[in-house]
Amino acid sequence: xxxxxxxxxxxxxxxxxxxxxxxxxxxxxxxxxxxxxxxxxxxxxxxxxxxxxxxxxxxxxxxxxxxxxxxxxxxxxxxxxxxxxxxxxxxxxxxxxxxxxxxxxxxxxxxxxxxxxxxxxxxxxxxxxxxxxxxxxxxxxxxxxxxxxxxxxxxxxxxxxxxxxxxxxxxxxxxxxxxxxxxxxxxxxxxxxxxxxxxxxxxxxxxxxxxxxxxxxxxxxxxxxxxxx
Numbered sequence: 001x002x003x004x005x006x007x008x009x010x011x012x013x014x015x016x017x018x019x020x021x022x023x024x025x026x027x028x029x030x031x032x033x034x035x036x037x038x039x040x041x042x043x044x045x046x047x048x049x050x051x052x053x054x055x056x057x058x059x060x061x062x063x064x065x066x067x068x069x070x071x072x073x074x075x076x077x078x079x080x081x082x083x084x085x086x087x088x089x090x091x092x093x094x095x096x097x098x099x100x101x102x103x104x105x106x107x108x109x110x111x112x113x114x115x116x117x118x119x120x121x122x123x124x125x126x127x128x129x130x131x132x133x134x135x136x137x138x139x140x141x142x143x144x145x146x147x148x149x150x151x152x153x154x155x156x157x158x159x160x161x162x163x164x165x166x167x168x169x170x171x172x173x174x175x176x177x178x179x180x181x182x183x184x185x186x187x188x189x190x191x192x193x194x195x196x197x198x199x200x201x202x203x204x205x206x207x208x209x210x211x212x213x214x215x216x217x218x219x220x221x222x223x224x225x226x227x228x229x
Contacts, residue, residue, distance in 0.1 A: 018203070019043060022075030032071050038064060046206050054213045062135055062222070065215050066128055072207050073120045080200055081113060087193045094189060101190070104176055112169055127159045131219045137226055151227055156220045160212075173197045 019042055023032040038060050045052055057065070088109055095102055130150075137147045173194075186194070 016043060019046060021079065022071045025071065025074045025078055032067060034064060034068060035060065038068070042068065042210075045209065049206065049209055052209075052213075054217075057210070057214045058218055062131060062215070062218050065210065065218070066131065069207070069210060069215065070124070070128065073124060076200075076203075077117065077120060080203070081116070084109070084193070084196050084200060085113070087189070087196055091189045091193060095187075101176065105173065105193075108172060108176060112173070115169065126154075130154050130159070131156075131215070134219060134222050134226065138222055147226060151223070156216060156223055160216060171201060 019039065023034065038057065041057050045057075088106065092102060092106065133142070133150050136142050137150060142150065
């Protein structure tokens, strides 16, 4: 069976390049170092998440998992979203208002970009700092009163209840293009844009898997211990 676009793009050197690129996004530190074994497990997860042994990643610290997820956030906001937006601008400059598909795509992508940025900012502003405070509490770096206040003002469940599946929204872009393709041939720039969108949707899904199946269970276990449960 011929491999599909996803299979071709997420295997081999392209997969490793995608994962490693996010560790080189400029920050206060010139380069983010992660344990080699953790990186190999992430490569495996990106390659195939079926029956993935999440417990192997959970042996690493919450701090290491957060470092990777925050690097991924920066990668999305400073590289992936701008690249997709640039492709859309290229389509607009070529087709202008003459292509009926363009207005719908522009409108949807602009709304989606706003939603994704707000989603990331919420996690960086509230969710991740809460988990970091849990870690400090577990390491006896907070007073008893500070721990009591921390656990009374927030919880992992509170965040996960409002944790939108932001990657699902991106599927609508693919649906829009495919819907149009039923009636006429899709121009090459649209196919390139579609490939970028589909790969990004898969990227976001892998990111969500690490959050939902690695970070959240680890944080909930830590939270339960602090609550004496």
